[in-house]
Amino acid sequence: MKIQVTLHGHLPWYHPERASSLELELPEGGSLEELLAVLGVPRTEVALVVINDQRVGWDAVLSDGIKLEMFPVIAGGARPARYCQLCATEYVDEGSTCPYCGAPAEDLGEDGDEELATIFHAGDEDEAEMVRVLLEEAGVEVALEPYGVEGEPAGAEGWGLIKVIPAQRERGIEVLETYWDRMGEGPPGELD
Amino acid sequence: MQGGFWGKVLTVNLKSGDIGTREVPDELVKRFLGGGGIVAHWLLTGFDNGFVDPGDPLHPDQPLVVMTGLFVGTPLPTACKTTFGGKSPQTGIWNEAIVGGYFGQKLRAAGWDGIIITGRAEDPVYLWITPQGVELRPAEVYWGKDVYHTDEHLREATHPQAQTAVIGPAGENLVKIASIMIGGHEGRAAGRGGMGALMGSKHLKAIVVQGDQKVPVVDRPGMMAATKDVNARLKVEAVGLNRFGTAGLVQGNEASGDMPIHNFRHGRFVEGAATTCGQHILESAFVKNYGCFACAIQCGKVITIQSGTHQGEQSHSPEYETAAGFGSNCLNPDGNVVVEANDLCNRLGLDTISASGLVAFAMEAYERGIITRKDTGGQALEWGDGEAILSLVTAMAYRDHIGDLLAEGTRKAAQVLGQNAQEFAVQVKGLELAYHDPRAFPSMGINYATANRGGCHLEGLTYFVEGGAFPAAHISYAGPLDRFDPDVEAKTDLAVRMQNLMNVLNALGLCKFLIRGKVSPAEIAHWVTLVTGWELSGEEMLRIGARLHTLKRIYNVRNGISRKDDILPGRLLTHNRGGGAEGSFVHLGKMLSTYYRMRGWNQEGIPTEETIRELGLEAEAGLS
Numbered sequence: 001m002k003i004q005v006t007l008h009g010h011l012p013w014y015h016p017e018r019a020s021s022l023e024l025e026l027p028e029g030g031s032l033e034e035l036l037a038v039l040g041v042p043r044t045e046v047a048l049v050v051i052n053d054q055r056v057g058w059d060a061v062l063s064d065g066i067k068l069e070m071f072p073v074i075a076g077g078a079r080p081a082r083y084c085q086l087c088a089t090e091y092v093d094e095g096s097t098c099p100y101c102g103a104p105a106e107d108l109g110e111d112g113d114e115e116l117a118t119i120f121h122a123g124d125e126d127e128a129e130m131v132r133v134l135l136e137e138a139g140v141e142v143a144l145e146p147y148g149v150e151g152e153p154a155g156a157e158g159w160g161l162i163k164v165i166p167a168q169r170e171r172g173i174e175v176l177e178t179y180w181d182r183m184g185e186g187p188p189g190e191l192d
Numbered sequence: 193m194q195g196g197f198w199g200k201v202l203t204v205n206l207k208s209g210d211i212g213t214r215e216v217p218d219e220l221v222k223r224f225l226g227g228g229g230i231v232a233h234w235l236l237t238g239f240d241n242g243f244v245d246p247g248d249p250l251h252p253d254q255p256l257v258v259m260t261g262l263f264v265g266t267p268l269p270t271a272c273k274t275t276f277g278g279k280s281p282q283t284g285i286w287n288e289a290i291v292g293g294y295f296g297q298k299l300r301a302a303g304w305d306g307i308i309i310t311g312r313a314e315d316p317v318y319l320w321i322t323p324q325g326v327e328l329r330p331a332e333v334y335w336g337k338d339v340y341h342t343d344e345h346l347r348e349a350t351h352p353q354a355q356t357a358v359i360g361p362a363g364e365n366l367v368k369i370a371s372i373m374i375g376g377h378e379g380r381a382a383g384r385g386g387m388g389a390l391m392g393s394k395h396l397k398a399i400v401v402q403g404d405q406k407v408p409v410v411d412r413p414g415m416m417a418a419t420k421d422v423n424a425r426l427k428v429e430a431v432g433l434n435r436f437g438t439a440g441l442v443q444g445n446e447a448s449g450d451m452p453i454h455n456f457r458h459g460r461f462v463e464g465a466a467t468t469c470g471q472h473i474l475e476s477a478f479v480k481n482y483g484c485f486a487c488a489i490q491c492g493k494v495i496t497i498q499s500g501t502h503q504g505e506q507s508h509s510p511e512y513e514t515a516a517g518f519g520s521n522c523l524n525p526d527g528n529v530v531v532e533a534n535d536l537c538n539r540l541g542l543d544t545i546s547a548s549g550l551v552a553f554a555m556e557a558y559e560r561g562i563i564t565r566k567d568t569g570g571q572a573l574e575w576g577d578g579e580a581i582l583s584l585v586t587a588m589a590y591r592d593h594i595g596d597l598l599a600e601g602t603r604k605a606a607q608v609l610g611q612n613a614q615e616f617a618v619q620v621k622g623l624e625l626a627y628h629d630p631r632a633f634p635s636m637g638i639n640y641a642t643a644n645r646g647g648c649h650l651e652g653l654t655y656f657v658e659g660g661a662f663p664a665a666h667i668s669y670a671g672p673l674d675r676f677d678p679d680v681e682a683k684t685d686l687a688v689r690m691q692n693l694m695n696v697l698n699a700l701g702l703c704k705f706l707i708r709g710k711v712s713p714a715e716i717a718h719w720v721t722l723v724t725g726w727e728l729s730g731e732e733m734l735r736i737g738a739r740l741h742t743l744k745r746i747y748n749v750r751n752g753i754s755r756k757d758d759i760l761p762g763r764l765l766t767h768n769r770g771g772g773a774e775g776s777f778v779h780l781g782k783m784l785s786t787y788y789r790m791r792g793w794n795q796e797g798i799p800t801e802e803t804i805r806e807l808g809l810e811a812e813a814g815l816s
Contacts, residue, residue: 009444013436013471045432047660072444073432074659139768 001028001064007041009072014041030062047073116143116163119172123158131162131176138175140168193218195410196262196724197226197305202326204319206394207252207311211326214239216305222726223808225699226262226305228288229740231277232747236812239308245750249281250366250393252312258299258357258399261701264485265300265407268415268719269422269711270703272296272485274382276357279751281393282368282386282546282601283622286644286747289372289387290698292484293380295401298355302403309394318398320350323405331397336361338539343376346400354402360541362589363388364397367599369546369588369624373538378482378492379508383543385623385645386601410725418719422709423488430708433491434481438512439470445512446520449773450632450655453520454575455552456618456625456763459771461520468519473509473527482508489705497535499528500582510534510544516627517548522555522581529578533585540589549624550598551584553605556616562609567594618761621646621753630760630778631769633658633675635683637778638787639691641758642797644744652691653704654683666712667693667734676776684786692737699740739807742791742799746813755797758784 005022012020024038036043048071049056062068122128128144135142146160164172193199203212216230224230234257238244246253256278263271274296280287299306303323316331334342339360347354355375362370370388374380382388409415432440445451446465453461466472474493482492493509510518510530518524518533537544557563558573565572569592573580587595597605602624606617618625623646630637632655639652656662658675667689671682693713697704700716714730721727745753760780768775788795792803804813 009447010432010436010440010442010469010471011444013440042428042431044429071448072441073661074441074444074655136770139770141770141774 001026001030001062003035003062003065004067005035005039006067006069007039008069011041011045011070011072014045015039026062028064032058032060032062035062035068041070045073046070117166117169118145118161118163119169120162120176121158122160122162125159128159128162134179135162135164135172135175138171140164140172140175142172193221194725195408196720197221198300198303198408200304201259201306201308202304202321203308203310204326204328205311206309206313206317206328206396209328211328214308221262221724223736224740224743225696225720225736226264227259227273227275227290227699227701228277229695229699229736229743230306231257231259231275231288232286232740232743233812234308235278236743236747236750245279249279249284249390252394253310254279254390254393256309256387256390256394256396257306258309259306260296260300261699263719263723264296264701266409266415266723267419267486268702268723269419269426269709270484270487270489270706271701272487273698273701273703274299275698276372276382276387276391278387278390280385280387280622280645281366281389283646285621285646285751285753286744287385287387288645288698288744289382289384290650291372291374291380291382292487292703293355293374293378294485295355295357295374295380295399296701297485298401298403300403300407301405302401303405307399309391309396312393313395316395316397318346318400319396321399321401321403322351323403334397335364339373339541340376340539342398343373346398347376350400351402354400356398356400357382358398358541359388359391359396360539360589362541362599363392365589365591365599366392367542367589367591368601368604369543369550369599371537371541371543373541377506377508379534379538380484381538381543384545384648386543386546388541409723411722415719415722418715418722419486422706422711422715425711426488426706426709429710430489430491430705433489433705433708436470436474437491437493437509439473439510439515441512442469442515442519443471445516445628447772448632448659449769449771449776450628451516451520452618452625452627452629453769453771454523455521455556455616456629456761456769457616457767459769459774461523461525464520464523464525467525468515468527468530470509470512470515473515473531477509477531479506484703487703489703489708491705495531497531500532502532502535507531507535508538513627514544514548517545518551518581521548521552521627523576524578524581525576526578529581532578533581536582536585540585542585542589545626546601546624547585547588548581549618550588550602550605551581553602553613553617554584554594554598555580557609557613560612562611562613563594569593614762616763618763619647620760621757623647625761625764626650628655629769629773630764631776632773634776634778634783635675635686637760637764637780638684638687638783641760641780641784642687642691642787644741644748650704651694652687653694653707654686654690656704656707657686657690662707663710663712666707666710678779680779680782680786684783684790687783688738688787688790689734691741692734695737695740696733699736738791739809742793742803742807743809743812745791745793745797745799746804746809749798753797755784755788755795758797 050069143163272292277288316335318331368386372382477495479494481490483490495509602619603622606613625647626649635654643651717728717730717733
């Protein structure tokens with residue numbers, strides 16, 4: 001079976017090649033203990049194991065195609081980022097509602113691009129970077145999605161997309177508009 | 193008591209040169225175990241001889257009390273910690289700077305449980321202690337010299353195996369964040385709260401001890417068996433600390449939002465964490481492991497310095513706090529600068545947490561134009577600039593230009609600078625906050641606000657429980673473990689329970705990392721029985737922890753502390769740092785009210801008469 005493993009924080013340092021994300025071919029039905037042995041990570045250093053975004057116990061059985069994450073102790077109270085879709089400020093428990101605004105919780109997974117909202121089309125990499133800094137300074141988390149291959153010059157359609165979680169879409173657009181208003185010029189790229 | 197303490201501490205009056213003995217009665221040990229608790233008792237009861245606190249922490253009459261933990265000198269796992277207690281020159285309230293290494297063990301081996309130092313010597317002196325005698329010797333030739341030099345030369349002048357507690361130029365210059373350094377190059381620090389300045393104000397350059405006596409233990413075979421068992425567990429459970437040291441946590445703490453970035457302003461420092469973490473530093477510089485006395489973990493790392501003035505010399509690798517302080521919090525991604533700054537602090541005798549906090553504070557003041565090149569002797573203070581970091585550290589130790597103000601600590605510096613400097617002064621009760629962001633672990637928020645020495649993380653390591661490193665069941669905590677759970681009652685309860693446990697560990701002379709071995713309070717209480725013969729349960733022991741915490745609070749209340757001071761810096765209460773702690777805040781007001789109720793203090797944070805009587809602290813609180 002094939003599984004995808006992500007080691008968070010300092011856990012990659014235990015792996016012989018220091019890999020933080022890797023695809024492993026293992027015998028069907030393996031245990032977490034067996035996986036740890038392959039990775040070289042001591043069990044006592046792992047606080048939390050997550051399979052397909054669900055927390056699991058040490059007795060979990062591995063199966064083909066799973067996405068597995070490990071978080072380290074002490075720091076490892078860490079868990080996949082969760083935002084309330086409505087007020088965008090709180091982490092909430094799986095399947096529960098946000099304790100502040102009552103909205104149902106939504107997950108922003110590590111590869112949750114499909115759930116993200118595009119707010120800006122960047123003409124080149126510098127522009128994308130500038131917009132990212134602007135947004136992040138305003139507390140808006142940003143995902144950059146280039147059109148082409150990373151490291152290669154942008155094509156005729158420009159560099160790529162700036163995306164944010166849906167709950168921060170309006171805030172993101174407001175930040176950018178305010179900035180260009182203050183600068184007395186229009187946006188260099190295209191606001192979505 | 194048949195085992196444990198010798199039952200006596202040394203008394204030294206530096207003004208008169210008088211040297212004497214003070215008894216440590218069994219009754220005191222049963223109430224407070226050892227370490228800081230006994231110090232606080234003596235300070236509050238005036239040493240039974242009419243001592244009246246002169247107020248000013250640097251007044252010559254102000255005592256500096258060195259007190260070992262009850263187990264120090266026995267081979268029990270991690271039994272190495274010694275308290276340097278008294279009134280903090282930096283905060284003006286209770287302080288205990290607790291340090292490992294081999295100093296405490298040597299002091300016990302010289303036949304003493306502690307030292308009470310009062311008065312001010314006319315000229316610089318050092319104290320030389322052996323089982324054969326105690327001597328005050330002139331120290332003019334060491335005055336002005338750094339910690340490493342002084343340590344080496346003092347051991348040459350006394351005994352090659354002697355252990356030293358030394359102040360550097362910072363302590364001599366009464367820098368309020370000066371540390372007392374143990375073991376020279378070994379870089380163990382009684383760091384927090386400026387006890388180096390208290391020692392400097394007494395013109396005491398060093399304490400040097402050598403001895404060969406065995407601490408009395410009731411059941412030695414029982415103790416050896418317990419030691420062997422726990423050491424084996426520690427080797428498995430604490431393997432991460434052994435391999436990478438505390439700075440091995442840098443990347444994990446960055447990811448979880450625990451590690452402060454840009455003076456507690458921002459959320460991520462991914463690439464910088466990869467180049468300032470322990471693993472990265474050790475990869476090119478590792479020489480050997482270092483362990484304190486009686487410790488199987490060996491989390492210390494000796495390295496070779498890779499750059500700068502002392503390139504090629506050996507030094508102690510930076511701890512997590514230092515890597516976070518001079519790394520992410522100053523936006524510095526250069527691990528070599530972290531190593532150099534750490535080494536410089538150890539040489540000059542500065543607390544690395546406070547020193548790096550002050551550097552970040554100064555960099556932000558510079559960014560905002562509150563400090564300019566005119567104040568810094570021409571040095572620009574751009575974020576992440578290694579040269580700026582190193583030059584500020586030196587300037588603080590020698591009180592050069594802006595360093596003179598920074599040497600007073602962040603609270604005072606923000607007051608003097610005015611404008612909106614309070615906005616970014618990250619301190620509690622005058623002590624710079626340690627580098628575990630309470631927005632990442634809100635249970636740490638209530639701990640920071642109520643820790644007796646101020647912005648101290650060590651008084652209540654709740655993130656050990658929430659981060660899966662210590663079983664909640666050991667402290668009978670049944671609440672949610674999700675660090676962001678908004679249950680105020682439960683999270684406050686967790687903080688109270690951990691504060692009680694930490695108070696006990698300090699008093700027994702045990703290291704925090706012992707709990708990485710998942711050792712239970714009942715187990716530790718059994719060690720008390722093995723060492724002293726006194727029957728004690730885990731529950732009773734944690735109750736002593738509660739007594740110790742309120743005892744130190746009483747000292748603080750006497751020095752003007754109340755609810756108004758149990759506060760967190762505005763930035764931490766109101767600013768979303770993002771990253772791994774995105775959108776998380778500490779609900780401090782609610783937590784405080786709950787905390788006071790749980791502690792039996794009134795809603796202004798003053799222990800009630802009922803609580804004082806219940807904990808048996810009438811004498812210390814001045815109740816008849």
